[in-house]
Amino acid sequence: MFKQILSRLPRKSAKSLDSSVDGATPPSSSSSSRSADLQANRSTSLDSQVPAGSISGLNHLNKHSLPVDSRSVGKHSVANVIANYEALPSFKDVTAFERQSLFIRKLDLCCVVFDFADPTRDLQEKEIKRQTLLELVDYVTSGSGKFSEIVIQEATKMVSTNLFRNPALPPREHMVIEKIDAEEEEPAMDPAWPHLQIVYEFFLRLVSSPETDAKVAKGYIDHSFVLKLLDLFDSEDPREREYLKTILHRIYGKFMVHRPFIRKAINNIFYQFIFETEKHNGIAELLEILGSIITGFALPLKEEHKLFLARALIPLHKPRCVAMYHHQLSYCITQLVEKDCKLADTVIRGLLKYWPITNSTKEVMFLGELEEILEATQPAEFQ
Structure with a gap:
């Protein structure tokens, strides 16, 4: 009787399970699963993205491309991709007409993320990817014409896949953030840096290139992308933070539409740091970017910038x-006072509010900053 009842129950269709794999999924904390998702979502053909005359060129490149089974998204497919990881032909070995499609395939090849925890693993494949990344940097630098939308889309996908790992670099539990001489703390170095550095260099040159149209690129280097980029500033690796500082500054300069959002997002990082965690590795780099931004503020200063001084910059003396x-x-604050002398009153009162009582080293820093502020103050405001 029980068998009869069970036989009448509807069985779950396999299609309903497959459909959950087809959609876009957020980046996983595992490099292997992230690579598998990218391989599963990868387009099976580029024929629709290039003129009909280049089909023969694509057929020539197909024999070098990675075999991808869109039906398998597990660890076995990743192992299969790495096992068949082969270098694509050089740009000089194909015609000028075929180079864009080859560029896209090279970007696709670099979407495979390797595990650098084991330095002896996949050495040949890692070297193929490193050389391919260097070729991509040279291609972007060469200025071979305006980058199409599909190129920018694939480039940002490759950059996102490699950079937006989770976590970027695991925090060390023994890190002492209260230490005055923070330089004594040995910085943690990311073992994947041999690849990450070239990805950062590629993205920096892509953003800086006059061949990159900001109107097209803003659809891919959007608010979500910028937020993920800002999250990376908490990396313990100073080399990564240095690249991020330069890249974010270029994005701020190129994409005017993103400027208010970037300032607001940095403000939010400061608020969380001041009032919640007091733990963040990239505050100095973010302030350095803001120092350059403040230098370009038009006069008279907007109310938004004065509020930023009172609500974010001055409370940063507290941690x-x-x-x-x-x-x-100190540089950011001095720049604002030099642009509007009336802000000196707000700054000095703020310094007195957070003045250290028992920390002589911190007090010396505050005295030096106060001296700079007073030098920028006009007699009327001082009175």
Whole structure:
């Protein structure tokens, strides 16, 4: 009787399970699963993206491309991709007409993320990817014409796949953020840096290139992309933060539509740091970017910028690790006072509010900053 009842129950269709794989999924914390998702979502053909005359060129490149089974998205498919990881032909070995399609395939090849925890693993494949990344950097630098939308889309996908890992670099539990001489703390270095550095260089040159149309690129380097880029500033690797600082500054300069959002997003990082965590590795770099931005503020200053001074910059004197970023903070504040002398009153009152009582080293820093502010103050405001 039970068998009869069970036989009448509807069985779950396999299609309903497959459909959950087809949609876009957020980046996973595992490099292997992230690579598998990218391989599963990868387009099976580029014929629709190039003129009909280049079909023969694509057929020539197909024999070098990675075999991808869109039906398998597990660890076995990743192992299969790495096992068949082969270098694509050089740009000089194909016609000028075929280079864009080859460029896209090279971007696709670099979407495979390797595990650098084991330095002896996949050495040949890692070297193929490194050389391919260097070729991509040269291609972007060569200025071979305006980058099409599909090129920008594939480029940002490759950059996102490699950079937006989770976590970027695991935080060390023994890190002492209250230490005044923070330089004594040995920075953690990401073992994947041999690849990451070239990806950062590629993205920096892509953003800086006059061949990149901001109107087209803003659809892919959007608010979500910028937020993920800002999250990387908490990396313990100073080399990564240096690249991020330069790239974000280029994005701010090229994409005017993103400027208010970038300032607001940095503000939010400061608020969380001041009032919640007091833990962040990239405050100095973010302040350095803001110092350059403040220099370009038009006069008279907007109310938004004055509120930023009162609500974010001045409270940044509160955290115990202020020595890690005080030089950059002092520069930002001095720039604002030089643009509007009336802000000196707000700054000096703020300094007195957070004045250290028992920390002599911190007090010396505050005295030096106060001296710079007073030098920029006009007699009327001082009175």
